[in-house]
Each structure stands twice: as structure tokens, then as C-alpha cells.
Amino acid sequence: MSGESTMPSLQSLEFAEGFIGEPEVILDARAAGEDRGVDTVTPGTGAALRFIAxxxxxxxxxxxxxxxGVGTLWLLNGMTEGGLLTSIDSDVELQNAAKAAVAAAGRSGSARLIAGRALEVLPRLTDNGYDLMVVNADPSEYGLFLSQALRLLRPGGIVVFNHGFLSGRIADASQRDDTTLALREMQQALRDNTALTPALLPVGDGLLAAVVN
Ligand SMILES: C[S@@+](CC[C@H](N)C(=O)[O-])C[C@H]1O[C@@H](n2cnc3c(N)ncnc32)[C@H](O)[C@@H]1O
Incomplete structure (x- = not known):
């Protein structure tokens, strides 16, 4: 191996993204998202979410x-039987499409889809009541979602934020727009929090994950 780069090539990253194929029902949810202009999780991200669950x-x-519902379906496929996934979205039309996808997968009994703004819904959920929290929304709000995660997760629980790379903007010091600055600040807070064991996983647009110690 000496002399070879330890950084994965673009080809290797593409290989990793397609390593686990997507079942028909997830491909349909992905197509529904593309039709509506939704930035669905990548196949590699979905497989990683299933793995973590x-x-x-x-x-x-x-x-x-x-x-x-792309991420929702991947998560349901990794969760323990008898589990319950609560998923929040402020866009009712999108969530209705997700509801149809979850029904098509035969998993309606395992999912509770709540329409509303996350920062209004999350405070109503039970303290220490969750094993895993996955955030794939507006990155400028991630700091507030991290505070909610610390309240909602049990010790040993895991929080995962999609868009840890923010399409390359986080690592590029010349990028100083409000969202990038807010996400950099949140990432620093997450790294500095001694109650968490964090990692930035280079899958999709970056999965920023942390275990609650
Ligand atoms: C990137 S998409 C989620 C994609 C989805 N995880 C998937 O894999 O198909 C972001 C979603 O977050 C929702 N959203 C953004 N900000 C929100 C907020 N504050 N509260 C609830 N939902 C929000 C949007 O309506 C949108 O459907």
C-alpha cells in the first residue's frame, strides 16, 4: 500500500454510494421526491441510517x-420490530406522499407522521424517550435541534444530522454566508460537548453523528 493515497477516490465514493441497492418502494419514494424538488437522502446515506438504527x-x-419518506423507509428497515418512528415535516403535501410510501411498504403501524414545524412539535415529545434522532432539515436551525436532541435522547442514544458538508461549503473557509456560519458554530458546539462522542461520517453530504454518553 505504500505510496498510495489513503484518501478515497471519487470512484470509490461512488462505489460506496451504490454499495447497497434500494428496494422498489424506496426508489418510488425517491422519484416522488425528485418530482417535487426534494433533496432526498442519498442511497449511501440511507444505508448508513439503516445501519445505525x-x-x-x-x-x-x-x-x-x-x-x-426516503430516509423514513431506510430507518424503518433498520429498526427493531415493534418500534415506532416519529417523523415531523412542516410540508403537508410532502408528508402525504411519505405516508403513501410507508403504507406501500406495509409499515404504517410503525410510523407516526406529524405535520408541523419541528421546533413546535419536538418540545411536546417525551424527555429521554428516544434511542435515535435523525435531522434532515434547515441546517441553520441545527443548533436548536441539538438542544432538543440532548433532552429527547436516552443515555447511549444517537443523534445524526445530514448535510455535515453543506455541499462543500463547511470545509471551504471562503464561504461565510449565514447558514454556513451557523452550521460551523453548531458543529463546534457538538465537538466541544463532553457529554457527546461525535464523528463526521463522509457519506452523502456528510453525516454528523454523536452518541450521548
Ligand atoms: C431535505 S428534505 C428531507 C428529505 C427526507 N429526509 C428524505 O430522505 O426524503 C427536508 C425536509 O425538511 C422539511 N423542513 C424544513 N424545515 C423544517 C422545520 N423547521 N420543521 C419541519 N420540517 C421542516 C421540509 O419541508 C422538507 O420536507
Whole structure:
């Protein structure tokens, strides 16, 4: 291996993205999202979410940003049988498409889809009641979602934020727009929080994950 780069090539990253194929029902949810201009999770991100849900034995999951249900379906496929996924989205039309996708997958009994703004819904959910929280919404609000995660997750619970790279803007010091600055600040707070064990996983647009110690 000496002399070879340890950085993955673009080809390797593309290979990783397609490593796990998507079942028909997820492809349909992805197509519904594309029709509506939704930025659905990538296949590699979906597979990683399923992996995290399965590895942690997640039974109670809260998702912010249902969209058309791509991430929702991946999570349901990793969760323990008998678990419940609560997913929040402020866009009722998108969430209805997700509802149809979850029904098509035969998983309606495992999902509670709530229409509303996440910062109004999350405070109504039970303290220490969740094993996993997945956030895929407006990155400028991620700092507020992190505070909610610290309240909602049980010790050993996991929080995952999509768009850790913000399409390359986080790592590019010349980018100083409000959203990039807010997300950099949130990422610093997450790194500095001794109650968390964090990692930035280079999958899709970056999965920023942390375990609550
Ligand atoms: C990137 S899309 C989610 C994609 C979805 N996870 C998937 O894989 O199909 C972001 C979603 O977050 C929702 N959203 C954005 N800000 C929100 C907020 N403050 N509260 C609730 N939903 C929000 C949008 O309506 C949109 O459907």
C-alpha cells in the first residue's frame, strides 16, 4: 500500500454510494421526491441510517424532515420490530406522499407522521424517550435541534444530522454566508460537548453523528 493515497477516490465514493441497492418502494419514494424538488437522502446515506438504527437496536426514533419518506423507509428497515418512528415535516403535501410510501411498504403501524414545524412539535415529545434522532432539515436551525436532541435522547442514544458538508461549503473557509456560519458554530458546539462522542461520517453530504454518553 505504500505510496498510495489513503484518501478515497471519487470512484470509490461512488462505489460506496451504490454499495447497497434500494428496494422498489424506496426508489418510488425517491422519484416522488425528485418530482417535487426534494433533496432526498442519498442511497449511501440511507444505508448508513439503516445501519445505525440496526446497530443501536433503535426502537424509538424521531426524524426531523420527512420529505417523501426516503430516509423514513431506510430507518424503518433498520429498526427493531415493534418500534415506532416519529417523523415531523412542516410540508403537508410532502408528508402525504411519505405516508403513501410507508403504507406501500406495509409499515404504517410503525410510523407516526406529524405535520408541523419541528421546533413546535419536538418540545411536546417525551424527555429521554428516544434511542435515535435523525435531522434532515434547515441546517441553520441545527443548533436548536441539538438542544432538543440532548433532552429527547436516552443515555447511549444517537443523534445524526445530514448535510455535515453543506455541499462543500463547511470545509471551504471562503464561504461565510449565514447558514454556513451557523452550521460551523453548531458543529463546534457538538465537538466541544463532553457529554457527546461525535464523528463526521463522509457519506452523502456528510453525516454528523454523536452518541450521548
Ligand atoms: C431535505 S428534505 C428531507 C428529505 C427526507 N429526509 C428524505 O430522505 O426524503 C427536508 C425536509 O425538511 C422539511 N423542513 C424544513 N424545515 C423544517 C422545520 N423547521 N420543521 C419541519 N420540517 C421542516 C421540509 O419541508 C422538507 O420536507
Amino acid at each position: 440496526a446497530a443501536s437496536g433503535a426502537q424509538t426514533v424521531v426524524e426531523v424532515g420527512t420529505g417523501t
